[in-house]
Amino acid sequence: MSRRSVVVVGLENAGKTLSVRQLRRVCTTSLAERTAGPAMSTRTRPTTGSEIDSFSCGGVELKVREVGSAFQLRWAKWYGNADAVLFLVDASDPNAAAAASTALFDLLAETAAGPGPDGGVAPVPVLVLLNKCERCPSRDARARMRALLHLDALQREGRASVLDASAATGEGFSDVVAWVQRACAS
Numbered sequence: 001m002s003r004r005s006v007v008v009v010g011l012e013n014a015g016k017t018l019s020v021r022q023l024r025r026v027c028t029t030s031l032a033e034r035t036a037g038p039a040m041s042t043r044t045r046p047t048t049g050s051e052i053d054s055f056s057c058g059g060v061e062l063k064v065r066e067v068g069s070a071f072q073l074r075w076a077k078w079y080g081n082a083d084a085v086l087f088l089v090d091a092s093d094p095n096a097a098a099a100a101s102t103a104l105f106d107l108l109a110e111t112a113a114g115p116g117p118d119g120g121v122a123p124v125p126v127l128v129l130l131n132k133c134e135r136c137p138s139r140d141a142r143a144r145m146r147a148l149l150h151l152d153a154l155q156r157e158g159r160a161s162v163l164d165a166s167a168a169t170g171e172g173f174s175d176v177v178a179w180v181q182r183a184c185a186s
């Protein structure tokens with residue numbers, strides 16, 4: 001089975017750990033099992049450093065590494081070996097949007113730089129996950145968050161993909177898995 005590596009980054013409390021749990025759940029169980037089985041626990045602990053989980057997903061062995069915001073200045077260290085990067089945003093917290101936007105633009109500068117004398121990493125596909133979307137059900141709230149993060153322009157320019165999701169309810173995660181599989185297939 002081929003192996004692929006996914007890196008999950010984002011500000012503190014954005015939902016990185018729960019998203020990895022949800023990703024594993026969608027990859028390793030059927031919809032019928034998820035519907036009939038017990039709800040997934042949403043309790044997490046803050047991650048110190050980085051955490052790795054491995055599971056198979058559509059015939060590929062995925063190694064998923066969460067890297068906490070405390071390591072933000074060193075995130076690029078992990079992009080070089082990644083096939084895909086998920087950037088998690090707490091879409092229900094507009095107060096965190098400015099910091100998230102800065103972190104996202106730094107990330108995109110690093111992931112798009114390509115190898116070169118000035119030390120970039122190979123280009124890697126980036127998915128911005130607007131998490132906790134069940135907390136901001138209104139179209140206006142979602143549009144405001146997209147605007148604060150300049151996501152429409154980033155999508156238009158092909159610099160990042162964007163999906164709404166909720167790691168708590170699982171909403172949007174089949175699309176997340178489909179995106180990861182596409183990114184890892186290329």
Ligand SMILES: Nc1nc2c(ncn2[C@@H]2O[C@H](COP(=O)(O)OP(=O)(O)OP(=O)(O)O)[C@@H](O)[C@H]2O)c(=O)[nH]1
Nearest residue numbers: 012013014015016017018044046047132166167168
């Ligand atoms: N309502 C809601 N809560 C969520 C969602 N995703 C995560 N949470 C909650 O947000 C809190 C933080 O989630 P984590 O997954 O630990 O976030 P994290 O980004 O890994 O946090 P750090 O590792 O501390 O940086 C927990 O209480 C989760 O249950 C979501 O989609 N909706």
Ligand SMILES: [Mg+2]
Nearest residue numbers: 016017046047
């Ligand atoms: Mg965590």
